[in-house]
Amino acid sequence: MAATTAQPMGSLPSGLGICTTAPDIFYLPELVFGGLVWILVASTKVSPPNPLGWVMFVSVFCFVMTFLWMIIFVAGGHKNRSGWAAADIAYHGLAAFFYLSAGVILAYITMVNKNKLPFKNYQIDIAAVVFAFLATLLYFIHAILSAIRWKNF
Template structure:
């Protein structure tokens, strides 16, 4: 009575990462453009608000600006096909980058939400409360959480793919 056992394929072919406009049509790479857009909105909104807690909102600015730049570079690499020589390595880079950025963005989103809450709770006490600044901070918090979700989805889809 012989046992079959598990048969391992001789070679494993890594599917190609699309290039050009096809990058915007295939998951998980279709998430890159919304990540860049929402991350840009976080950057713009935090820069437009009054920085009341420099340490927290400085971290939010660092994460949003650096993620914007690196995601834009990654998008250009995929659009222009610079990744074609070694797709397997670029897949690993994609998973690691988006996973780390998702963690950074989650911390930045929580700090931005905390800054918004502190600003609202000190209405009239320490800061000159301005309803417009509060709404700008709230919008920055919302976009930071949306961007976090996009990076998490991208990282998870890249890992599963």
């Protein structure tokens, strides 16, 4: 049975087509979970500031870049230019690596400060850890599916 999308082989989707293709359907969940990490980390007392600064950088950077990347794909700015499929793999692989590092740091800081934090802040930090690892998983799946799409070009 043929795929439900009408994308020709060797073509990247644009417009609302990104809402129906396998790797590109992850843009919105990546934005949601990345935004939740950003909001949850920003809503608690930042202690120690340096490692959590990395978590904030990763969440804000990936949120903004994913949004811009999605806008480029929706607007069709990637059409008739070579290298976009490879750049898609590179960006999402880098974002997965960044979120993995941020999630590990956030989990470690949360575990170390477990007894020092008020229970509400501890719950918020745990939620941020969970969302960071979910964002890592989404970016990783997106990178793998983008690599499969690139291989089929």
